Amino acid sequence: MAARDTIFDAFDRCIDRIHRGETVDAVLQDYREFANDLRPMLEAGLLLPRARFPAEVVSGVEQSLEPLIRETIAAVFKGGAIAGTTLLLLLLLAGAIITVVVVVLATRGDTASPPTATAAPLIAPSSTPPAALTRTPTPTVTPTATASPTAAASVTPSPVVGVIVIEGAVSAINGNIITIFDREIALDPDDPRLTTIQVDDVLRVEGRQEGVIIRVINITFISVTVVVEGDQVWRDDNCSSPPPVWAQGQAVGWQRRCGGGVNNPGGNGGGNGDSGGDDDDDDD
Amino acid sequence: MIILVLPDVAEDDAHLEKARRGDEESIVTIYHNYFDPVYQYCRLRVGDAHTAEDLTSEIFIKFIKALKRDTAPHSSLRGWIFRVARNHIYDHYGREQDLPSETLENWAASDADSDPETSALRAMSIERTRRAIRMLAPAQQEVLMLRFDQQLSLQETADIMGKEANAIKALQFRAVNTLRQILRDLEDEDN
DSSP states (O other): GGGGHHHHHHHHHHHHHTTTTTHHHHHHGGTTTHHHHHHHHHHTTTGGGGGOHHHHHHHHHHHHHHHHHHHHHHHHHHTHHHHHHHHHHHHHHHHHHHHHHHHHHHHHHHOHHHHHHHHHHHHHHHSSHHHHHHHHHHHHHHHHHHHHHHHHHHOOOOOSEEEEEEEEEEEETTTTTEEEEEEEEEOOOGGGGGOOOOTTEEEEEEEEETTTTEEEEEEEESSSSSEETTEEEEOOOOOOOOGGGGGGOOOOOHHHOOOSSOTTTSSSSGTTTGGTTEEEEEEE | OOEEEEEEOHEEEEEEEHHHOHHHHHHHHHHHHHHHHHHHHHHHHOOOOHHHHHHHHHHHHHHHHHHHHHOOOOSOOHHHHHHHHHHHHHHHHHTTOOOOOOOOOOOOOOOOOOOOHHHHHHHHHHHHHHHHHHHOHHHHHHHIIIEEEEEEOOHHHHHHHHHOOOHHHHHHHHHHHHHHHHHEEEEEHHO
């Protein structure tokens, strides 16, 4: 499939796969004809997220602007959508009542004069109700608007939904909990990567917030190549620790740095599913 | 440090549905979910913290008003918000896209850098990257921020920027290539 890809297509696919958590090395396995050109490009592109402003700073601004947002909601929606639908319902109700009364009076058919006398005042209010009807919901809307500034102070914990992505150096490891920028991240206690993660390793972690802890969905090693196969782990520490056969398909960096002799990555070493890595466990 | 929250589309749509009916907590939840990406986008493009703050709050106020006017989207909120953010920045600086290209504030190194030398090196590299981004043409800045920083898809980026997907492929390639050249030049200057 990659054979007919232009370098633009290949670059685009690589970006998507890296976003799904694959490493540059793993992705370039499928684009060997462009690998030399794409590697520095991808590495430069990956610098971009590192230019982001610190989360603490952004969070401070976010909190400081929240009262303004709540005030705006109150101002914009005061007598807005809720009053509008209530008004519509009441108008429909009034219309229904009028219809029923008219039908009842018509079926009675006793005297000609009383029906017209009662019908007139009944129809008249339905043209004035806007003022009367909108006034009814107002008392419930106004207190909400005035209550909002106090509510703002209590809603400090940001209700994070979705997937949180943290990238940074591991500052502490305690059992199955690793810490990155004071955020505690829980791995499965049986996760084989626990045996290889070290303090100062730069990781990209995708996870979900569960209370104060982030539960890992996916981990990518940024500063070092780590290959996991079942419960076996190989870590590219230095040239004296060559990759075992099952890791050779993804140990491109080690082969580039530490020289040949090992094998050609195009051989059968990568047959353990490395090229099938396009379906990460990032589904949910 | 990177802390990025990618939206959960189903949850997003559920909040949006309630927000459209004026539900305050749903609107505030959307605000919390999208504040970081919108602020980062504005601040990287604009540079000045106060302007970025003003622009971000104005973007969310536009969103609230759009909810009331029923012009807010029913889904794909992320794309919509970035489109509004992009247009709002252009409105602010004029259509000639005369965005400021200097005046970057000093980067405050993260507290997590215990080693001062590492901290200084990291700060310098971040500062250089940010300077390089700001030296790119506006369209190149945008495509890089949307694709690499915010991790939007090719099609989302194309929709936001009003271009064809193929044009975005070429643009992102050239943008990264230019970024590399600028980074190389800046590194030479610094050494």
